[in-house]
Amino acid sequence: MSTLSERILGAAAGDYVDAEVDRAYVHDGTGVLTLEAWKEMGCPGPAHPERLYILFDHIVPANNSTTATLQKELREFARSRGIHFSDIGGGVCHQIMGEGEVLPGEIVVGADSHSCTLGAFGAFATGVGATDMAAVWASGTTWFRVPETIAVRLSGSFNSAVEAKDLALTVVSKLGMDGASYRALEYIGEGTKSLSMEGRLTMTNLATEAGAKTGLFYADDVTRAYLLQFGHRVENQVPEPCTYACEVRIDLGDLVPVVAPPPRVDSARPVASLEGLPLDQVFVGTCTNGRFEDLQRFASIVRDKKVIVRTIVIPSSAGVLRKAADTGVLSTIVASGCTIGTPGCGPCLGAHMGVIGEGEVCLSTANRNFTNRMGIGGSVYLASVATAAASALKGVLTVPEVNHAP
Amino acid sequence: MHLEGNVVCLGADIDTDVIIAGRYLRTKDRQVWVEHVFEDLDPSLGARLRGSVLVAGRNFGCGSSREQAAVALKEAGLIAVIAPSFSRIFFRNAINVGLPVVEGECHCASGDHVVIDLDEGVVICGGARTPVRPLSARMQEILRAGGLVPLWRSKKQ
Numbered sequence: 407m408s409t410l411s412e413r414i415l416g417a418a419a420g421d422y423v424d425a426e427v428d429r430a431y432v433h434d435g436t437g438v439l440t441l442e443a444w445k446e447m448g449c450p451g452p453a454h455p456e457r458l459y460i461l462f463d464h465i466v467p468a469n470n471s472t473t474a475t476l477q478k479e480l481r482e483f484a485r486s487r488g489i490h491f492s493d494i495g496g497g498v499c500h501q502i503m504g505e506g507e508v509l510p511g512e513i514v515v516g517a518d519s520h521s522c523t524l525g526a527f528g529a530f531a532t533g534v535g536a537t538d539m540a541a542v543w544a545s546g547t548t549w550f551r552v553p554e555t556i557a558v559r560l561s562g563s564f565n566s567a568v569e570a571k572d573l574a575l576t577v578v579s580k581l582g583m584d585g586a587s588y589r590a591l592e593y594i595g596e597g598t599k600s601l602s603m604e605g606r607l608t609m610t611n612l613a614t615e616a617g618a619k620t621g622l623f624y625a626d627d628v629t630r631a632y633l634l635q636f637g638h639r640v641e642n643q644v645p646e647p648c649t650y651a652c653e654v655r656i657d658l659g660d661l662v663p664v665v666a667p668p669p670r671v672d673s674a675r676p677v678a679s680l681e682g683l684p685l686d687q688v689f690v691g692t693c694t695n696g697r698f699e700d701l702q703r704f705a706s707i708v709r710d711k712k713v714i715v716r717t718i719v720i721p722s723s724a725g726v727l728r729k730a731a732d733t734g735v736l737s738t739i740v741a742s743g744c745t746i747g748t749p750g751c752g753p754c755l756g757a758h759m760g761v762i763g764e765g766e767v768c769l770s771t772a773n774r775n776f777t778n779r780m781g782i783g784g785s786v787y788l789a790s791v792a793t794a795a796a797s798a799l800k801g802v803l804t805v806p807e808v809n810h811a812p
Numbered sequence: 813m814h815l816e817g818n819v820v821c822l823g824a825d826i827d828t829d830v831i832i833a834g835r836y837l838r839t840k841d842r843q844v845w846v847e848h849v850f851e852d853l854d855p856s857l858g859a860r861l862r863g864s865v866l867v868a869g870r871n872f873g874c875g876s877s878r879e880q881a882a883v884a885l886k887e888a889g890l891i892a893v894i895a896p897s898f899s900r901i902f903f904r905n906a907i908n909v910g911l912p913v914v915e916g917e918c919h920c921a922s923g924d925h926v927v928i929d930l931d932e933g934v935v936i937c938g939g940a941r942t943p944v945r946p947l948s949a950r951m952q953e954i955l956r957a958g959g960l961v962p963l964w965r966s967k968k969q
Binding site (some may be wrong): 422435436438439442443446447448449465470472473476517518519521533534535536537538540541544549583584587588617619670755756757774776777778779782 | 825827829830833834835837838839840852853870871874875876877878879880882897898899900901904905908909948950959960961964965968
């Protein structure tokens with residue numbers, strides 16, 4: 407009997423396998439090095455362009471002529487080889503792949519550490535480097551060591567002020583930054599049923615912050631309903647008895663809003679313990695928390711109020727932006743005094759669009775708070791969308807009270 | 813494969829953002845990464861990497877998948893990295909760019925001389941021989957070729 411990773415990879419934990427890759431994607435950052443390595447390999451191809459994606463998200467629109475020229479080369483390559491391509495403003499690669507591209511049971515690699523996000527669909531999805539990706543372009547295959555799996559068994563349901571991000575940060579703090587190294591995380595138990603597809607994507611997004619190779623949910627009715635929006639009819643994946651390396655149990659009802667102070671992602675503590683921390687910037691977005699539900703939740707809290715600290719909101723894709731515009735969520739956010747950025751990664755990696763200054767503090771819904779990550783001498787605190795919204799209204803770190811109904 | 817050099821010690825959870833910061837990634841010029849390697853951790857560290865062996869704490873190379881981190885260390889002249897554990901993407905990247913990474917404990921101090929015997933799977937420092945986790949045959953093949961790109965090129969010929 408197998409874990410989901412073992413089932414998808416077709417081998418037992420510890421085995422090495424060579425696997426056909428169903429989908430492989432790069433962004434404008436890693437794509438440049440992938441293309442260089444692929445050219446140096448001197449292979450014809452790519453082997454299966456229909457399985458490949460080049461998705462611009464890291465520095466969009468280009469911030470200077472060096473970036474623009476690197477993007478020009480990659481854009482022309484994608485178009486000339488029949489590779490799926492998303493230009494500036496299309497959105498974050500992981501979000502685009504999660505809008506009806508990745509399906510349960512697939513093997514997916516992305517040249518970005520947060521590619522584990524797509525495991526939310528019951529796929530085996532993991533990050534690789536540029537040279538590994540070049541070999542995938544060349545051959546359509548790659549190798550894996552089949553991971554052992556840690557079960558995260560969920561029960562209960564969230565209190566109103568708590569959301570998937572609080573759970574994700576709590577899981578990382580329980581495991582530690584390398585607590586799941588070389589292993590997969592499987593989220594199981596009754597508590598998974600109450601998690602929306604978008605919440606699950608937030609959960610699997612942070613799997614890599616505990617060192618995990620990927621994080622997986624079994625495809626269920628929630629997955630099926632979500633993928634049906636995109637015209638896909640998929641089967642549920644039924645868990646079978648299997649051997650886990652260990653098990654972490656969490657009652658969702660026990661959770662409180664948490665914040666992860668820098669410079670470690672496994673540092674989660676109750677927001678209440680740091681309440682009042684002065685903020686210079688609030689940032690809502692990224693592959694962690696820039697989806698429609700996130701924007702909707704943010705809007706529900708700031709509706710008819712004004713943020714009193716500079717606040718940047720970046721939808722994670724053009725689709726999210728369009729839906730936010732169609733539903734009035736966007737106008738609520740703009741009316742509250744927030745600045746809207748181009749769908750993409752925004753300032754998360756400290757390259758542009760909201761880099762913070764020396765000594766400044768940013769409360770961010772992203773997934774990394776490493777030293778200097780969002781700007782030299784700046785500090786990044788990680789929290790949920792509700793905490794970001796409540797804090798933006800006060801200008802200091804604030805415990806969100808309740809989840810206002812959307 | 814036999815490697816040796818003087819030890820430079822680092823702590824645990826060294827992330828790829830501090831190896832090479834995001835602000836230096838938008839280029840193909842490897843020299844840029846060499847110039848700024850470890851800039852946010854210790855600006856003097858980069859100049860001490862040539863001919864050295866990094867001995868780090870657990871979870872070396874965590875965070876971003878940026879291959880520039882492994883390339884920067886390799887191009888800066890680093891001989892190898894020894895750590896009790898590595899972030900898995902960094903580990904693969906290092907092998908793929910031809911930078912030997914050794915999973916194991918090495919009890920030594922900065923300035924010590926360390927010898928790594930990858931074939932035998934041991935690290936020797938101050939007369940003490942410590943076994944390390946052997947690399948798979950595939951990883952050893954990639955390292956011997958100098959990286960995955962040279963290996964592919966050699967297979968084509």
